[in-house]
Amino acid sequence: MFKPRKATAAPGHVMLLPAALAAIALLVTSCTSDKDPVGPPVPTLDPYYRQTLSWGSCDGYQGGEELGAAGIECARVLVPIDYGKPGGDTARIAISRLRATGTRVASLLTNPGGPGAPGLALPLALAKSPVAERLDVIGMDVRGLGASAPHVSCRSVAEFETGQRVLGRTDPLAEIDQVEEENEDYANSCARRTGRTLLAHVGTVDVARDMDVVRSALGEQKLTYFGGSYGTRLGSTYAELFPDRVRAMVLDAPVDPTTNIGDEVITAAGFQQAFDAYAADCAKAPDCPLGTDPKKANLNYRALVSPLIQHPIRGLDYGAVITATIAALYHPSSWPDLTKGLTDLAKGRGDALLGEATAYEDASSDDVHRAVLCLEEVRVTDRAVAADIVRRSRAAAPAFDDATGNANASAPLDACAFWPVPPTAQPHVPKVVGLPKVVVVAATGDPATPYPGAVTLAKTLGATLITYEGTQHGAAFEGIACVDQPVVKYLIDLTAPADGLRCSKT
Template identity: 45%
Template sequence: MTRPIRWAAAAMVVAVGLAAVIVGARSVDQADRFGGQQLAWGSCAAFTAAAVDVRPPAGPDAQCAYLRVPLDHAAPDGPEARIGVLRVPASDPGSRIGSLVLNPGGPGLPGIAAAADLAVAAPASELARRFDIVGFDPRGIGSSRPAVRCQPDRVRDAERAADRAADTSPAGVARFEAQQRADNAACVASTGTDVLAHIGSRDVARDLDILRSALGDEKLTYLGDSYGTRLGTAYAEQFPDRVRAMILDGAIDPGQSAADRAVAQAAQIQAGFDAYAADCAPRPGCPVGRDPVLAVPVFQALLRPLLDHPLPTADSRALTFGDAATGVGDAVVDPARWPDLTDGLREIASGTGDLLMQQADVVAGRAPDGTYDPDVDAGQAVLCVDDPPTTDPAAARALDARIRAAAPILDNGRGPSPARDRCGLWPVPPTGGPHRPVVPGLPRVLVVSTVGDPITPYPAGVALAGALDARLLTYEGAQHTVSLQGVDCVDRIGTAYLISLGLPADGIACPA
């Protein structure tokens, strides 16, 4: 139910596609005005076409509708937004429990596609029999309106080709920050500050409660993956007494700052590279050498020339250091892609950059026809309001130094930069930040954490379970999120919990 994590592993920073936990007082209850609305269920054709990952509309039983929500929950009489929703009704209405609402992560991933995926993959499952399977596109994303839009496709291509983050000289920093300001101004011009100010998880959680009410559910049954765990945590903080059951898989540590998450993510990338180098070394023609201890300097010698001499690609673009680092950072954390990574690094050694450019395109959301996933803009906007940004150049330099130390393969050798990224120059203030959740009255929920998760490390799941006083289910595998993905032990425990609310024993683990 997840798409590839969008790395921004350019020369100086790894931007993790994960949002911050929500801070603030309990929401103003909008259920009386908005939650009782009658959803006009109909065809899903226009809704699924709005998603980048177009899916069949989950069979003939799929229904779609727009949910009305206030753009600003503190001003319910003001402008409204429309949230795209898909449901596949329970196949056994006589034993129906309610709705199972999904969020697949991101931020920036459309939930309509996730619900369609699950309904198509498991139409005869016990969950599909007992629950309406429901997905929604969070505000600004997918079929929801207004949508967040920023750069035209040609501008994205030009910015990647310029690779301004690689130049850490004072003039280079000025050029990079000017680009960030221009990008932010484009978001304001295309979307408006009123939308950008209310794009974050705090507001999406309030939308989720209106959806719960409109679906006719007294309490929410929810499955959130990756960033969806942050959204679930935000909902639990604001509406703890309205939670029936909640599975949070691939957890974000709610007490961890965005800077610390970026450093932890960089460390995960380096660990992935170290494992790759150890696996590659005994193989003939390994592009990072035959000694894993020396793999990092060999790799740096391979990539750093791209700073001054990008490599040509078949589509007349050029592979820069930033795009190469992005492609490598995404591939090293998945052993299934190590053979492709080897081919890509060998290609660089031979003087061309097509394979790593293709991987960087996947991460950036660029299709083969040159168009970009528009939801990348929305995901960036969520990140920038969900966390306090790094606005001080000295702090930006210190963070860049920490990232380079954690992941030497991402270090371009030009020294840490004081440049502030888009969030550091964002035009609206943040609405959240790291803290320990306070959830009085929350029923015991289930957190699933994978020992070898390359994106959200296992300790983050332990921390979230502790913060919510939740039951922790450990999966002894190596992947990012696992629930309802065919692992029998995990699926059996999760399904039983969602249906009967029975939690597994303390300390339970499922083998890979």
């Protein structure tokens, strides 16, 4: 606490008495021109960092009933929409808290990824982990979505449902001009409904700054953080901005900081690798819908799903079945559902796959997802470049090659080519100085964020890398003792695991 110094005169200086101070103040006042007013104080970020949280019921929050039943509290944190203008419009960030059941060490801020995945319920997933004994687990809906406000809004629910073929699920037979027109309309709609100010400030840097305000509001001098998938990009960005404010950080299923968040060619190769692993597992059963020869799985899969391009089955079109397949490839626990869905499809039924596709997509978070990508990925404004990306993606993932348009000299530009606000960040090698030891966790067969990106991130941050030999997206807090035990120990007492640790199921 700051204490004023005792009033003593320094050698060679005159100590002014109260009467003298008053006279000088009067003199200064009389000499100040009305044309040169002092004016109000310049707004700063101090009030945001000094705010006190009001924890209470999660009623009225998205998913609040389930949170409340688990003993989770909720609150909102006030942040500026534009950190360059602290006195301007504000946003309210919804956070949740699962209190530590034992002697508390710190608060653990979490993020599930996305961009655009609501995180308010993430503490539920960690409730049975040992970290919940010593750490308050904090969930957070990032700016623009969920229980936070205001929202990024580009389409109504009805528009989202009817527009999936162009924006969420590419229609391989659509005319290029038609697709681009709808993409441009979507981009303009985002600006109109959301407002340009918020749309320009939903990116990773702004969310990382929100995380620091949340840290302060929680009463923590330093941040303890767990982020998965895109949450690792948030973590590495926070580390760039505030390296001296990091206590501990675990980054699971990392996004390569030097590439686009959703690099199409890289992720295509990752999902093909996961598809190959699924096909090999499926082929062990005599009734596998892809056959018993894994080498023919790509061809058999395309033969099964390609007819949906021109002949959807009661709402299940080609894009939906690809979406359902991708969703199932994130984790082996979903492989049996994919097998059942493909078996049903072979019999002319598509309800199961349609349900999986619908569950995977969410209207509000999809808008935030696209807004962040358009702010931070290298924008493609040349159809020939777009066509080259499509060709390379198809070559990297032959299972998902719809066999149309390969000879096209051009391809439609996506919504980011028409985005109404300029980029706010670009892929780069993070420059971090003074960061304490952090931990990176990665699976060798991660479909969404392939393993080489984890190696890059760990090297860049000087982090300890834990490698899990398996095919899934994310390995921490998945019940893998070899991964979880060192991660928990690190988060609680800051003992970093040995570098180069490798784990497997067996």
